[in-house]
Amino acid sequence: MTPLTPDGTDDQRMTQRRVLLTxxxxNVSRLLLPGLAGYSLRLTDRADRANSIPADPIPADSAGSAGSVEVRPGDLADPDFVAEVVAGMDTVVHLAADPSPQASWADLRGPNFDVVASVLEAAxxxxxxxxxxxxxxxxxxxxxxxxxxxxDPAWPPSPCCLYGTSKAFTEAIGRTYAYRTELSVVCLRFGGVQPRPGSVGGLPSWIGPEDLRALVVGAVEADAAKVPFGVYHGISANTRHEWDTGNATADLGYTPTMDSEAFAGSVSPDEERGLCAVGPLP
Ligand SMILES: NC(=O)C1=CN([C@@H]2O[C@H](COP(=O)(O)OP(=O)(O)OC[C@H]3O[C@@H](n4cnc5c(N)ncnc54)[C@H](O)[C@@H]3O)[C@@H](O)[C@H]2O)C=CC1
Ligand SMILES: O=C(O)[C@H]1OC(=O)[C@H](O)[C@@H](O)[C@@H]1O
Structure with a gap:
């Protein structure tokens, strides 16, 4: 791997970094990508979703030079494809998964367990x-x-659904790789990633697009020697404070500026406490 120029400008550093986004x-990628515009990007998703992968240079959300964009469609369930698509990368931002809190074990075991292990192994x-x-x-x-x-992000995981269990596994296997190998792993517990929050119940866990971009760039850029592993809450600076982001500020330089309260008067009145419906598991 070519080392980055240590005294380069931020723009130079970004375009030198080769980042794979799965x-x-x-939906998260759509909001995130303008913040990654300065990187040399490799973008991947399933072949049947390829026409939703942006193939042109991504317009940056702030002044900065646009890096290159390479699109490599494929199925991450195939470990050979994972190895191929990860090769040559400085950083992997792994978003691909089943994102549904209603998902069953059968839905999750491939994308949210096996694929995570394949990505870490290939990386x-x-x-x-x-x-x-x-x-x-x-x-x-x-x-x-x-x-x-x-x-507190340091509390033991306490998932509300099997999807949450898959994310606790994701964090645990990431921690194992960081402990046993030279790989640095950063886990971001995103809240509701939306242009604006949808309901009163979602106000505390919202993360807005600008904060999402800043958090992920912070996670990409943080010095691997100083941050071999970490788990961070990806939440905006919401007035209805339920998620501590202090370690993200300390380790990743994350200083959120958006606040869901700005939308409090115009969201749906659903106030349900908890992220998931209660009842039998799927
Ligand atoms: N949307 C949200 O508010 C939140 C999302 N997340 C996490 O962020 C990540 C992205 O979520 P979204 O963008 O909302 O989900 P999404 O379903 O919109 O996008 C996920 C993408 O991953 C791809 N994918 C899944 N399995 C794949 C495979 N085997 N091979 C290749 N591609 C595959 C899908 O085709 C899809 O395009 C997920 O890991 C999710 O759990 C976490 C918290 C909140
Ligand atoms: O609970 C939330 O706000 C979000 O959390 C997630 O992890 C899910 O992937 C997304 O579908 C939810 O909307």
Whole structure:
């Protein structure tokens, strides 16, 4: 791997970094990509989603030079494809997964368990510096229902659903790779990633697009020697404070500026406490 120029400008550093984004045709990617415009990007998603992967240079959301964009469609369930698409990358931002809190074990075991393991294994083999793994607030959702807030990222996972369980696994296997190998792993527990929050119940766990971009860039850029592993809450600076983001500020330089309260008067009145419906597991 070519080392980055240590005294380069931020723009130079970004275009030198080769970043693979998985799940590039998805909803989080759509909001995230303008923040990654300065990187040399490789974007991947399933072939049947390829026409939703942006193929042209991404318009940046702030002044900055546009890096290159390469699109490589394929199925991450195939470990050979994973190895191929990870090769040559400095950083992997792994978003691809089943994002549904209603998903069953049968739905999740491939995309949210096996694929995570394949991505870490391929990244290690390829000499990748850092893997950023998409986790979710659902890994901690039981604390919300019990009203045990604000939630400290260092508390043990307490998933509210099997999807949350898959994210607790994601964090655990990431921690193992960081402990046993040279790979640095950063897990981001995103809240509701939306241009604006949808309901009153979603106000505490919202992360807006600008904060999402700043958090992921912070996770890509943080010095791997100083941050071999970490789990961070990806939440905006919401007035209805339920998620501690202090370690993200300290380690990743994340200083959120958006606040869901700005939308409080115009969201749906659904106030349900908890991220998931209660009832039998799927
Ligand atoms: N949307 C949200 O508010 C939140 C999302 N997350 C996490 O962020 C990540 C992205 O979520 P979204 O963009 O909302 O989901 P999405 O469903 O919109 O996008 C995920 C993408 O991953 C791709 N994918 C899944 N399995 C694949 C495979 N085997 N091979 C290749 N591509 C595959 C899908 O085709 C899809 O385009 C997920 O890991 C999700 O769990 C976490 C918290 C909140
Ligand atoms: O609970 C939330 O706000 C979000 O959390 C997630 O992890 C899910 O992937 C997304 O579908 C939810 O909308």
């Amino acid at each position: 799940g590039a045709a998805g 290690l083999a390829a000499g990748v510096r850092r893997v950023v793994l998409a986790s979710s607030v659902h890994a901690m959702g039981a604390y919300v229902r019990r009203g045990e807030v604000p939630i």
